[in-house]
Amino acid sequence: MLINLKNISKSYIHKGDNIQVLKNINLGIEKGEKIAIMGNNGSGKTTLLNLIGTIDTPDKGEYIFNDKKLSIDQPLKLNKLRRNHFGYIPQGFCLIRDKKGFYNISLPLLFRGYTKEVIEEKVDEISSTLKIKHLLNKKPDNMSAGERQKISIARAMITNPEVILADEMTNTLDKESKNIVLGLIKDSRELTAIVVTHDILIAKKCDRILYLDDGIIQSS
Numbered sequence: 431m432l433i434n435l436k437n438i439s440k441s442y443i444h445k446g447d448n449i450q451v452l453k454n455i456n457l458g459i460e461k462g463e464k465i466a467i468m469g470n471n472g473s474g475k476t477t478l479l480n481l482i483g484t485i486d487t488p489d490k491g492e493y494i495f496n497d498k499k500l501s502i503d504q505p506l507k508l509n510k511l512r513r514n515h516f517g518y519i520p521q522g523f524c525l526i527r528d529k530k531g532f533y534n535i536s537l538p539l540l541f542r543g544y545t546k547e548v549i550e551e552k553v554d555e556i557s558s559t560l561k562i563k564h565l566l567n568k569k570p571d572n573m574s575a576g577e578r579q580k581i582s583i584a585r586a587m588i589t590n591p592e593v594i595l596a597d598e599m600t601n602t603l604d605k606e607s608k609n610i611v612l613g614l615i616k617d618s619r620e621l622t623a624i625v626v627t628h629d630i631l632i633a634k635k636c637d638r639i640l641y642l643d644d645g646i647i648q649s650s
């Protein structure tokens with residue numbers, strides 16, 4: 431099993447109240463599995479995705495990745511894991527506004543110290559696949575929401591990650607772009623994908639659908 435969450439709980443303090451967002455989550459995900467997470471607004475989907483991606487840490491429980499228990503109190507180790515294994519497509523894209531598409535997409539490779547030539551080659555490859563070459567010289571403010579979404583997807587995919595975590599990545603995409611992105615995910619047998627979505631058609635293309643209801647997984 432690649433990802434194994436055991437009795438994971440998470441709460442936030444809001445205006446003095448303790449809001450329990452995830453309640454004793456037990457979840458195992460095999461390498462190569464494609465999982466959809468569905469549920470009402472506020473049911474905890476993004477929180478769960480962030481915990482899996484180690485962007486956030488649980489209050490309670492164990493996270494075992496590739497048979498190793500994660501030390502959630504060691505941020506540097508978590509950073510390394512995140513950088514080496516995960517590609518994250520966040521809700522709201524999180525692009526650098528004053529940098530062009532090319533720079534935004536190449537950022538994870540710059541962090542890894544790749545050469546200019548390799549970066550150019552990889553950006554060219556992913557932008558051809560996603561049909562976004564015309565966006566490489568544009569800044570995010572001059573792009574549509576769907577175009578920004580595709581830059582964010584390219585940035586997450588460019589490292590060829592082991593796990594892709596996607597938070598409503600298709601809601602701004604046209605039909606053709608949705609099919610390209612889903613094809614990219616489905617065609618890779620090795621890639622583990624966890625996709626938060628409100629779109630049942632997207633969810634049905636995954637191997638398994640998890641329904642979150644008020645912080646509890648109802649079915650898997």
Ligand SMILES: Nc1ncnc2c1ncn2[C@@H]1O[C@H](COP(=O)(O)OP(=O)(O)OP(=O)(O)O)[C@@H](O)[C@H]1O
Pocket residue numbers: 442443444449451469470471472473474475476477478
């Ligand atoms: N940093 C935070 N501080 C306080 N409360 C938070 C924080 N992040 C999330 N929450 C609360 O946790 C609950 C779950 O939020 P989450 O974003 O995980 O839901 P979601 O299922 O992804 O919702 P949506 O479908 O609207 O994206 C919500 O009630 C939200 O207000």
